[in-house]
Amino acid sequence: MGSLSSPGSWITVSGTSLTVFGLVAYAMDHPTLNLLGLFSGIPVLLGGLALKSSELPPVPWLHPPDGRSQTLRQTVATDVQRRLVRDVRRWRYGQKAHLESSLEALKLWHGDKPPQLTGLREDDVQGRYQLTMRFQLVSDEESRAWLDKTDRLARFFGPGLEAAVVVVDPRCVEVRLLSC
Structure with a gap:
Protein backbone atom coordinates (compact mmCIF):
# COMPACT_ATOMS: atom_id res chain seq x y z
CA MET A 1 0.00 0.00 0.00
CA GLY A 2 1.76 3.09 -1.23
CA SER A 3 1.38 6.44 0.44
CA LEU A 4 -0.64 7.71 -2.54
CA SER A 5 -3.45 5.30 -1.67
CA SER A 6 -3.79 6.57 1.88
CA PRO A 7 -6.94 8.36 3.02
CA GLY A 8 -4.86 11.43 3.81
CA SER A 9 -3.60 11.55 0.22
CA TRP A 10 -7.09 11.22 -1.23
CA ILE A 11 -8.42 14.03 0.96
CA THR A 12 -5.43 16.25 0.10
CA VAL A 13 -5.92 15.67 -3.64
CA SER A 14 -9.66 16.38 -3.32
CA GLY A 15 -9.00 19.60 -1.42
CA THR A 16 -6.39 20.69 -3.94
CA SER A 17 -8.78 20.01 -6.83
CA LEU A 18 -11.60 21.99 -5.21
CA THR A 19 -9.26 24.88 -4.41
CA VAL A 20 -7.89 25.01 -7.96
CA PHE A 21 -11.47 24.84 -9.26
CA GLY A 22 -12.37 27.80 -7.02
CA LEU A 23 -9.35 29.81 -8.19
CA VAL A 24 -10.16 29.14 -11.85
CA ALA A 25 -13.79 30.17 -11.21
CA TYR A 26 -12.53 33.36 -9.55
CA ALA A 27 -10.31 34.15 -12.55
CA MET A 28 -13.24 33.54 -14.92
CA ASP A 29 -15.56 35.73 -12.79
CA HIS A 30 -18.01 33.01 -11.65
CA PRO A 31 -18.77 34.09 -8.06
CA THR A 32 -20.97 31.14 -7.08
CA LEU A 33 -18.49 28.54 -8.27
CA ASN A 34 -15.67 30.58 -6.79
CA LEU A 35 -17.25 30.51 -3.32
CA LEU A 36 -18.11 26.83 -3.61
CA GLY A 37 -14.58 25.88 -4.65
CA LEU A 38 -12.61 28.05 -2.24
CA PHE A 39 -14.84 27.75 0.83
CA SER A 40 -14.99 23.98 0.58
CA GLY A 41 -11.58 23.33 -1.02
CA ILE A 42 -9.30 25.13 1.44
CA PRO A 43 -10.67 23.40 4.61
CA VAL A 44 -10.58 20.00 2.89
CA LEU A 45 -7.01 20.67 1.72
CA LEU A 46 -5.91 21.69 5.22
CA GLY A 47 -7.60 18.62 6.72
CA GLY A 48 -5.83 16.35 4.23
CA LEU A 49 -2.46 17.96 4.97
CA ALA A 50 -3.07 17.53 8.70
CA LEU A 51 -3.79 13.83 8.16
CA LYS A 52 -0.68 13.42 5.99
CA SER A 53 1.50 14.97 8.70
CA SER A 54 0.38 12.43 11.32
CA GLU A 55 0.13 9.39 9.05
Missing part, protein backbone atom coordinates in the same frame (compact mmCIF):
# COMPACT_ATOMS: atom_id res chain seq x y z
CA LEU A 56 1.39 5.94 10.05
CA PRO A 57 1.30 3.49 7.11
CA PRO A 58 0.25 -0.17 7.41
CA VAL A 59 2.94 -2.63 8.45
CA PRO A 60 4.26 -4.58 5.46
CA TRP A 61 4.41 -8.37 5.27
CA LEU A 62 7.89 -9.86 5.67
CA HIS A 63 6.68 -12.64 3.34
CA PRO A 64 3.34 -12.35 1.56
CA PRO A 65 0.85 -14.70 3.20
CA ASP A 66 -0.05 -17.80 1.23
CA GLY A 67 -3.47 -19.42 1.06
CA ARG A 68 -2.71 -21.85 3.88
CA SER A 69 -1.72 -19.06 6.28
CA GLN A 70 -4.83 -17.07 5.50
CA THR A 71 -7.02 -20.14 6.03
CA LEU A 72 -5.33 -20.80 9.37
CA ARG A 73 -5.85 -17.16 10.38
CA GLN A 74 -9.57 -17.52 9.72
CA THR A 75 -9.98 -20.93 11.39
CA VAL A 76 -7.26 -21.55 14.00
CA ALA A 77 -5.99 -18.11 15.03
CA THR A 78 -7.25 -16.52 18.21
CA ASP A 79 -9.33 -13.35 18.19
CA VAL A 80 -6.31 -11.44 19.48
CA GLN A 81 -4.14 -12.57 16.56
CA ARG A 82 -6.83 -11.62 14.03
CA ARG A 83 -7.33 -8.22 15.68
CA LEU A 84 -3.57 -7.60 15.70
CA VAL A 85 -3.33 -8.26 11.97
CA ARG A 86 -6.36 -6.05 11.23
CA ASP A 87 -5.05 -3.28 13.47
CA VAL A 88 -1.51 -3.01 12.09
CA ARG A 89 -2.49 -3.56 8.45
CA ARG A 90 -4.45 -0.30 8.22
CA TRP A 91 -3.58 3.39 8.07
CA ARG A 92 -3.25 4.99 11.51
CA TYR A 93 -3.30 8.69 12.38
CA GLY A 94 -1.93 10.55 15.39
CA GLN A 95 0.30 7.75 16.70
CA LYS A 96 4.07 7.47 16.85
CA ALA A 97 4.14 3.69 16.38
CA HIS A 98 1.85 0.73 15.84
CA LEU A 99 0.67 -0.98 19.06
CA GLU A 100 1.56 2.16 21.03
CA SER A 101 -0.78 1.51 23.98
CA SER A 102 0.19 -2.18 24.16
CA LEU A 103 3.90 -1.36 24.26
CA GLU A 104 3.27 1.24 26.97
CA ALA A 105 1.34 -1.29 29.06
CA LEU A 106 4.17 -3.81 28.68
CA LYS A 107 6.70 -1.11 29.68
CA LEU A 108 8.55 -1.53 26.38
CA TRP A 109 7.87 2.05 25.26
CA HIS A 110 10.77 4.45 25.55
CA GLY A 111 9.54 8.03 25.27
CA ASP A 112 10.47 9.82 22.11
CA LYS A 113 12.12 6.84 20.36
CA PRO A 114 9.69 3.92 20.57
CA PRO A 115 10.28 0.49 19.02
CA GLN A 116 8.89 0.35 15.49
CA LEU A 117 6.90 -2.58 14.15
CA THR A 118 8.60 -3.14 10.78
CA GLY A 119 7.03 -6.37 9.52
CA LEU A 120 4.57 -9.22 9.97
CA ARG A 121 4.73 -12.85 8.99
CA GLU A 122 2.20 -15.68 9.20
CA ASP A 123 3.38 -19.25 9.52
CA ASP A 124 1.88 -22.72 9.73
CA VAL A 125 3.59 -24.51 12.63
CA GLN A 126 2.34 -28.09 12.66
CA GLY A 127 -1.23 -27.02 11.94
CA ARG A 128 -1.14 -24.10 14.38
CA TYR A 129 -1.17 -20.44 13.38
CA GLN A 130 1.86 -18.33 14.27
CA LEU A 131 1.94 -14.55 13.92
CA THR A 132 5.43 -13.05 13.95
CA MET A 133 5.91 -9.33 14.57
CA ARG A 134 9.35 -7.83 13.89
CA PHE A 135 10.32 -4.75 15.91
CA GLN A 136 13.21 -2.39 15.23
CA LEU A 137 14.74 -1.16 18.49
CA VAL A 138 16.60 2.07 19.20
CA SER A 139 19.47 0.67 21.28
CA ASP A 140 21.29 -2.62 21.72
CA GLU A 141 20.28 -2.89 25.41
CA GLU A 142 16.55 -2.99 24.67
CA SER A 143 16.62 -6.56 23.39
CA ARG A 144 17.39 -7.78 26.93
CA ALA A 145 14.24 -6.04 28.23
CA TRP A 146 12.16 -7.77 25.55
CA LEU A 147 13.60 -11.18 26.49
CA ASP A 148 12.79 -10.52 30.15
CA LYS A 149 9.14 -9.79 29.23
CA THR A 150 8.51 -13.07 27.36
CA ASP A 151 6.23 -14.49 30.09
CA ARG A 152 4.35 -11.21 30.42
CA LEU A 153 3.80 -11.07 26.64
CA ALA A 154 2.05 -14.45 26.72
CA ARG A 155 -0.24 -13.29 29.54
CA PHE A 156 -0.80 -9.87 27.97
CA PHE A 157 -2.02 -11.19 24.63
CA GLY A 158 -4.38 -13.56 26.37
CA PRO A 159 -5.10 -17.23 26.82
CA GLY A 160 -4.62 -19.64 23.98
CA LEU A 161 -1.29 -18.17 22.92
CA GLU A 162 2.33 -19.09 23.47
CA ALA A 163 4.73 -16.16 23.12
CA ALA A 164 8.40 -16.24 22.24
CA VAL A 165 10.88 -13.42 21.76
CA VAL A 166 13.72 -14.05 19.31
CA VAL A 167 16.62 -11.63 18.98
CA VAL A 168 17.36 -11.29 15.26
CA ASP A 169 20.20 -8.83 15.89
CA PRO A 170 20.95 -6.48 18.82
CA ARG A 171 18.52 -3.86 17.48
CA CYS A 172 15.84 -6.15 16.09
CA VAL A 173 13.54 -8.62 17.86
CA GLU A 174 10.70 -10.82 16.73
CA VAL A 175 7.68 -11.57 18.89
CA ARG A 176 6.12 -14.87 17.88
CA LEU A 177 2.57 -15.58 18.98
CA LEU A 178 1.61 -19.23 18.45
CA SER A 179 -2.00 -20.35 18.87
CA CYS A 180 -2.55 -23.30 21.19
Whole structure:
Protein backbone atom coordinates (compact mmCIF):
# COMPACT_ATOMS: atom_id res chain seq x y z
CA MET A 1 0.00 0.00 0.00
CA GLY A 2 1.76 3.09 -1.23
CA SER A 3 1.38 6.44 0.44
CA LEU A 4 -0.64 7.71 -2.54
CA SER A 5 -3.45 5.30 -1.67
CA SER A 6 -3.79 6.57 1.88
CA PRO A 7 -6.94 8.36 3.02
CA GLY A 8 -4.86 11.43 3.81
CA SER A 9 -3.60 11.55 0.22
CA TRP A 10 -7.09 11.22 -1.23
CA ILE A 11 -8.42 14.03 0.96
CA THR A 12 -5.43 16.25 0.10
CA VAL A 13 -5.92 15.67 -3.64
CA SER A 14 -9.66 16.38 -3.32
CA GLY A 15 -9.00 19.60 -1.42
CA THR A 16 -6.39 20.69 -3.94
CA SER A 17 -8.78 20.01 -6.83
CA LEU A 18 -11.60 21.99 -5.21
CA THR A 19 -9.26 24.88 -4.41
CA VAL A 20 -7.89 25.01 -7.96
CA PHE A 21 -11.47 24.84 -9.26
CA GLY A 22 -12.37 27.80 -7.02
CA LEU A 23 -9.35 29.81 -8.19
CA VAL A 24 -10.16 29.14 -11.85
CA ALA A 25 -13.79 30.17 -11.21
CA TYR A 26 -12.53 33.36 -9.55
CA ALA A 27 -10.31 34.15 -12.55
CA MET A 28 -13.24 33.54 -14.92
CA ASP A 29 -15.56 35.73 -12.79
CA HIS A 30 -18.01 33.01 -11.65
CA PRO A 31 -18.77 34.09 -8.06
CA THR A 32 -20.97 31.14 -7.08
CA LEU A 33 -18.49 28.54 -8.27
CA ASN A 34 -15.67 30.58 -6.79
CA LEU A 35 -17.25 30.51 -3.32
CA LEU A 36 -18.11 26.83 -3.61
CA GLY A 37 -14.58 25.88 -4.65
CA LEU A 38 -12.61 28.05 -2.24
CA PHE A 39 -14.84 27.75 0.83
CA SER A 40 -14.99 23.98 0.58
CA GLY A 41 -11.58 23.33 -1.02
CA ILE A 42 -9.30 25.13 1.44
CA PRO A 43 -10.67 23.40 4.61
CA VAL A 44 -10.58 20.00 2.89
CA LEU A 45 -7.01 20.67 1.72
CA LEU A 46 -5.91 21.69 5.22
CA GLY A 47 -7.60 18.62 6.72
CA GLY A 48 -5.83 16.35 4.23
CA LEU A 49 -2.46 17.96 4.97
CA ALA A 50 -3.07 17.53 8.70
CA LEU A 51 -3.79 13.83 8.16
CA LYS A 52 -0.68 13.42 5.99
CA SER A 53 1.50 14.97 8.70
CA SER A 54 0.38 12.43 11.32
CA GLU A 55 0.13 9.39 9.05
CA LEU A 56 1.39 5.94 10.05
CA PRO A 57 1.30 3.49 7.11
CA PRO A 58 0.25 -0.17 7.41
CA VAL A 59 2.94 -2.63 8.45
CA PRO A 60 4.26 -4.58 5.46
CA TRP A 61 4.41 -8.37 5.27
CA LEU A 62 7.89 -9.86 5.67
CA HIS A 63 6.68 -12.64 3.34
CA PRO A 64 3.34 -12.35 1.56
CA PRO A 65 0.85 -14.70 3.20
CA ASP A 66 -0.05 -17.80 1.23
CA GLY A 67 -3.47 -19.42 1.06
CA ARG A 68 -2.71 -21.85 3.88
CA SER A 69 -1.72 -19.06 6.28
CA GLN A 70 -4.83 -17.07 5.50
CA THR A 71 -7.02 -20.14 6.03
CA LEU A 72 -5.33 -20.80 9.37
CA ARG A 73 -5.85 -17.16 10.38
CA GLN A 74 -9.57 -17.52 9.72
CA THR A 75 -9.98 -20.93 11.39
CA VAL A 76 -7.26 -21.55 14.00
CA ALA A 77 -5.99 -18.11 15.03
CA THR A 78 -7.25 -16.52 18.21
CA ASP A 79 -9.33 -13.35 18.19
CA VAL A 80 -6.31 -11.44 19.48
CA GLN A 81 -4.14 -12.57 16.56
CA ARG A 82 -6.83 -11.62 14.03
CA ARG A 83 -7.33 -8.22 15.68
CA LEU A 84 -3.57 -7.60 15.70
CA VAL A 85 -3.33 -8.26 11.97
CA ARG A 86 -6.36 -6.05 11.23
CA ASP A 87 -5.05 -3.28 13.47
CA VAL A 88 -1.51 -3.01 12.09
CA ARG A 89 -2.49 -3.56 8.45
CA ARG A 90 -4.45 -0.30 8.22
CA TRP A 91 -3.58 3.39 8.07
CA ARG A 92 -3.25 4.99 11.51
CA TYR A 93 -3.30 8.69 12.38
CA GLY A 94 -1.93 10.55 15.39
CA GLN A 95 0.30 7.75 16.70
CA LYS A 96 4.07 7.47 16.85
CA ALA A 97 4.14 3.69 16.38
CA HIS A 98 1.85 0.73 15.84
CA LEU A 99 0.67 -0.98 19.06
CA GLU A 100 1.56 2.16 21.03
CA SER A 101 -0.78 1.51 23.98
CA SER A 102 0.19 -2.18 24.16
CA LEU A 103 3.90 -1.36 24.26
CA GLU A 104 3.27 1.24 26.97
CA ALA A 105 1.34 -1.29 29.06
CA LEU A 106 4.17 -3.81 28.68
CA LYS A 107 6.70 -1.11 29.68
CA LEU A 108 8.55 -1.53 26.38
CA TRP A 109 7.87 2.05 25.26
CA HIS A 110 10.77 4.45 25.55
CA GLY A 111 9.54 8.03 25.27
CA ASP A 112 10.47 9.82 22.11
CA LYS A 113 12.12 6.84 20.36
CA PRO A 114 9.69 3.92 20.57
CA PRO A 115 10.28 0.49 19.02
CA GLN A 116 8.89 0.35 15.49
CA LEU A 117 6.90 -2.58 14.15
CA THR A 118 8.60 -3.14 10.78
CA GLY A 119 7.03 -6.37 9.52
CA LEU A 120 4.57 -9.22 9.97
CA ARG A 121 4.73 -12.85 8.99
CA GLU A 122 2.20 -15.68 9.20
CA ASP A 123 3.38 -19.25 9.52
CA ASP A 124 1.88 -22.72 9.73
CA VAL A 125 3.59 -24.51 12.63
CA GLN A 126 2.34 -28.09 12.66
CA GLY A 127 -1.23 -27.02 11.94
CA ARG A 128 -1.14 -24.10 14.38
CA TYR A 129 -1.17 -20.44 13.38
CA GLN A 130 1.86 -18.33 14.27
CA LEU A 131 1.94 -14.55 13.92
CA THR A 132 5.43 -13.05 13.95
CA MET A 133 5.91 -9.33 14.57
CA ARG A 134 9.35 -7.83 13.89
CA PHE A 135 10.32 -4.75 15.91
CA GLN A 136 13.21 -2.39 15.23
CA LEU A 137 14.74 -1.16 18.49
CA VAL A 138 16.60 2.07 19.20
CA SER A 139 19.47 0.67 21.28
CA ASP A 140 21.29 -2.62 21.72
CA GLU A 141 20.28 -2.89 25.41
CA GLU A 142 16.55 -2.99 24.67
CA SER A 143 16.62 -6.56 23.39
CA ARG A 144 17.39 -7.78 26.93
CA ALA A 145 14.24 -6.04 28.23
CA TRP A 146 12.16 -7.77 25.55
CA LEU A 147 13.60 -11.18 26.49
CA ASP A 148 12.79 -10.52 30.15
CA LYS A 149 9.14 -9.79 29.23
CA THR A 150 8.51 -13.07 27.36
CA ASP A 151 6.23 -14.49 30.09
CA ARG A 152 4.35 -11.21 30.42
CA LEU A 153 3.80 -11.07 26.64
CA ALA A 154 2.05 -14.45 26.72
CA ARG A 155 -0.24 -13.29 29.54
CA PHE A 156 -0.80 -9.87 27.97
CA PHE A 157 -2.02 -11.19 24.63
CA GLY A 158 -4.38 -13.56 26.37
CA PRO A 159 -5.10 -17.23 26.82
CA GLY A 160 -4.62 -19.64 23.98
CA LEU A 161 -1.29 -18.17 22.92
CA GLU A 162 2.33 -19.09 23.47
CA ALA A 163 4.73 -16.16 23.12
CA ALA A 164 8.40 -16.24 22.24
CA VAL A 165 10.88 -13.42 21.76
CA VAL A 166 13.72 -14.05 19.31
CA VAL A 167 16.62 -11.63 18.98
CA VAL A 168 17.36 -11.29 15.26
CA ASP A 169 20.20 -8.83 15.89
CA PRO A 170 20.95 -6.48 18.82
CA ARG A 171 18.52 -3.86 17.48
CA CYS A 172 15.84 -6.15 16.09
CA VAL A 173 13.54 -8.62 17.86
CA GLU A 174 10.70 -10.82 16.73
CA VAL A 175 7.68 -11.57 18.89
CA ARG A 176 6.12 -14.87 17.88
CA LEU A 177 2.57 -15.58 18.98
CA LEU A 178 1.61 -19.23 18.45
CA SER A 179 -2.00 -20.35 18.87
CA CYS A 180 -2.55 -23.30 21.19
